[in-house]
Amino acid sequence: MNETMDRAGLGRRVLALRTERGLTQRALAEPDYTAAYVSTVESGKVRPSEAALRHLAARLGVSVEQLVTGRPAHLATELGLRLAEAHQRLCAGDPAQAAAHYAELAAEAARYELVEQRAAALVGLGDCALDTGELDQAIEHFQVAEELLRTAPLPQRVPALRGRAVAHLLAGDLRYSCYLLESAIDQLNASGLPDPQALLLLYSAVIAPYLDLGAHRRAAQAAELALALAPQVADAALVARLHRGVARTLLAEGRAAEADASLAKAQELYQQLQIRTELAHCHWMRGYLRAQDGDLPAAERELRTARELLSGPQSDRATLYTQQIDVELADVLHRSGRTEQASALLADLLDSLHPGRGAVHAGAAHRLLGRIAEEHGDPVAAETHYRAALELLQGAGAVADLADLCRLLGDLLRRAGRVVEALDVYRGGLGHQAAPGTTTLGPAPAVPPS
Structure with missing residues (x-):
């Protein structure tokens, strides 16, 4: 002015x-x-x-x-309290109502030129959009928040940056998600006075794209560094998210009992905080863990509980997370002998999951449909699904699942007598198995100064 x-x-x-x-x-x-x-x-x-x-x-x-x-007295304090109320609505599983409150708060903060409060409201809007699977909207909200805070210290920008990275991860852009998070980690560590809460938020967020990219060593290192930071952070929700991320790395290493213990810690904190979405994620992961152990009835119970938490009485539409859970549920149904139910569930999902929205889970859906088609003696349909899965996972850079998919497709081609094509596919699979993650990512982020 x-x-x-x-x-x-x-x-x-x-x-x-x-x-x-x-x-x-x-x-x-x-x-x-x-x-x-x-x-x-x-x-x-x-x-x-x-x-x-x-x-x-x-x-x-x-x-x-x-x-x-022209600002009313105590407006900043009042907006802070109302932001906390909107956040509580989101935690309770009501993203539509939370988004309406955040939008009102963002407009009011803009009117009175309260930059920090407006940015916080936009981050809240981004989180609501993540919950409902509107990834383009989420990215836009997070980008505007980052731009508003461009002159602020990096720790203040981290929640918006982390949100944008998660949105790109869900959209299937794994490498860019890693790039955003790793760049911020390096900047914080290079500053000489790294902020423990900001670093914990970034390390917890980077675990998922690392694992999807097959960079298991980096995921384990991020989990280890985050655990070391946890005693310095008072935010219970952030610590719970850390334990959920650590559980993923333990699962990837085959340490099921330790993963379950870590999930139990996260679940207890989320129950105390009454954060429905994050609690649903814990049940989702426990369902996956039970399925890996072969306890299919327990796996189904956990996955259906996760689904109910995400689509409870206050939610009138399925979320991207719900659709991703349904892919896991379909696998459990298939393994339980209910193949027709699994196929119907997956068919309903394919229109909603695509390269820009849940590409990794879309690939998993096509992979499972390919296996079901093989079991039903339909190699043409099986190949179609396997190749669709291959395209989705290659586009997302999801190296962790590509090697196994190449094996399935290669075996199918070999049985059909298409040996040369099968060899090409096998070679591609071997390439994905070599040094997971090291061929797709740059240097690992620096370790925080001791």
Whole structure:
């Protein structure tokens, strides 16, 4: 805002407040100033000195900040409380209502030029969009929040940056998600005074794309560094998210009992905090763990519990997370002998999951449909699904699943007598098995200074 506009706005506020209180210009001015001086202020011809501002504010019964900016007293504090209420609505599993509150708060903060509060509301809107699977909207909200905070210290920008990385991960852009998170980690560590909470948020977020990319060593290292930071962080929800991420690395290493213990810690914290979405993620992972152990009835119970938490009475539409859980549930149904139910569930998902929305799980759905087609003696359909899965996973860079998929497709081609094609596919699979993650990512982020 330029100086002329600033003087004009201030003058209008002085005039409005004086009229509202029934004061004359002389009554407002005395004893230190003249009515003529107040007239020049109200007309925007002069900007009062600091002493004059204090005098006018005291006579009008407002703070100097309210007189200068037009912001109601304690507005920033009030917006902070309302942001916490909106966050609680989101935690309770009501993203639509939470988004309406966040949008209102973002508009109010913009009107009064409260940058930090507006950015926080936009991050909240981004989180709501993640919950409902509207990934383009989520990315836009997070980007605007980052732009608003571009001159702020990096730790203040981390929640928005982390949100944007998660949105790109869900959209299937694994490498870019890693790039965003690793770059921020390096910047924080290079600053000399890394922020423990910001680092924990970033390390917890980078575990998922690392695992999907097959970079298991990096995922394990991120989990180890995050666990070391946890005692310095008071945010229970963030610590719970850490334990959920650690559980994923333990599962990848075949340490099922330790993974289950880590999930139990996360689940207990989420239950105390009443965060439905994150609690659903814990049940989802426990369902996967039970399926890996061969306990299919327990796996189905956990996955259906996760699904109910995400599509409870306050939610009127399926989320991207719900659809991803359904892919896991379909696998359990197939392994339980209910192949027709599994196929129907997967067929319903394929229109909703695609390269820009849940590409990794879309690939898993096609892979499972390919296996089902093989079992039903339909090699043409099986090949179609395997190749669709291959295209999705290659586009996303999901190296962790490509080697096994290449084996399935190669075996199918070999049995059909297409040996040369099968060899090409096998070679591709062997390439994905070599040094997981090291061929797709740059140097690992620096370790925090001790």
